[in-house]
Amino acid sequence: MLKNSRIYDYVVKNLCEELNTILTQIPSIYKEKAEEIRLRNGGPLTISYGARDYFISANGNISCDPSRAVIIREEHIKNTFQLISNYSVYAYEEEIKNGYITIKGGHRVGIGGKVIYGSNGVETIKNISSLNIRIGREVLGVSDNIISYLVKKPRIFYNTLIISPPQCGKTTLLRDIVRNLSNGFGSLDSQGFKISVVDERSEIAGMYKGMAQNDIGIRTDILDGCLKSDGIMMAIRSLSPDIIAVDEIGNKRDVEAINEALRAGIKLIATIHGSSLEEVKNKSSMKELFEENIFERFLILDRSKGVGTIKEIIDGFSFKPIYSGKSD
Known part of the structure; x- marks a missing residue:
């Protein structure tokens, strides 16, 4: 590299x-x-x-x-x-x-x-x-130490929402999580998941003339420059993913498409702008997803130790922290 x-x-x-x-x-x-x-x-x-x-x-x-x-x-x-x-x-x-x-x-x-x-x-x-x-820089391995919090053995992925203020590394972290999930990871004896990335802003895979410029794993399909709401539906119909990954969800159409994916038995990892779980919960567009307890893991980012610092991981069932970056 x-x-x-x-x-x-x-x-x-x-x-x-x-x-x-x-x-x-x-x-x-x-x-x-x-x-x-x-x-x-x-x-x-x-x-x-x-x-x-x-x-x-x-x-x-x-x-x-x-x-x-x-x-x-x-x-x-x-x-x-x-x-x-x-x-x-x-x-x-x-x-x-x-x-x-x-x-x-x-x-x-x-x-x-x-x-x-x-x-x-x-x-x-x-x-x-x-x-x-x-300037986009992929940081390989940034998610290595937290992947085990997102997967229940042997192959059950927890629906995950990454919450981050602007320029705190949420896309970098999302990209590396996708890479790890797609390739598989020895510590969990995973064979890897089929992942569809809906890359509306061309920031996750960094497609250029049909080739991903970033490492997003061997079992990953990319819908580049596609609206999240459209891309999620296209992935459901034709790409048979285990997991769909999207960046910066927020509007009503995104939420409707996410619900369609969940009804189809597909898992989700997404990011959203916000400084805390409470702030995101109070967004009107997210109300439906929180009422239905869609997300099982919340990753909260900040810049306390530099870009991409994982402040904590919160369990979506108990809403209690299960990981703290302070313990690193």
Whole structure:
């Protein structure tokens, strides 16, 4: 696997030549930790990690002072956008409608600009004013020590909900859980589960030209760029999964599709934004799932020990903690 600094160097090759040259010069320690690169028209060139912003000068120096940074111009954004879309905006129009483009390696570039509506909703984004390059790094093994809490021997998976504030590693953890469940794991003598990943935002598998850029296991099928509600139904009808995995559930259609999967005897692992179990329980869209006691395990994440810290695992029957990250 590429070291984090090499992943960073690969990602910045997707930026225009001037910015690529500048960003390649930053110290390796920042390359290894960078989570996002921000280009805002008229704003400072910025990288971020650990919930902090750092500004980049013309010679690659890092500063907390934005006045020392390179100022992004319209041509920087225009030329970078052409590169990430391979000079064919038409080929990426479906992704652009959703506000992003996925580049090779599974990294996602968020797009800001003028949103154009048509009869069928959002048609495209024009007059691009900002780009947010999110550097995706899979962390293999991050779920190894908690898989046993999610499976009852020999092959019963507990319906699991991962609860996490933004940028706390929920997708990274979900991806690695899928990998472990799909491949099988020796400590539980599992042969592995058939898993269908409904990857609406192309962040779990990181598909690029039909190939997953991330390791999501040998028994995993992917429905890429597909609405969760549609993808869950498609998986039920045609992919015969043991488990369906989805990221960021929340609306009524998601809940309806989840109930269909459960009625079909399929297990579920999902993520949702939130800082606590109580906060998620109080969301109106989740009321039905909690009334029916759908979820049997809750994984609560925070950043107390860095991105992806598992604060605790809560049993869905007793609602008591069965694992605490503090004990690690």
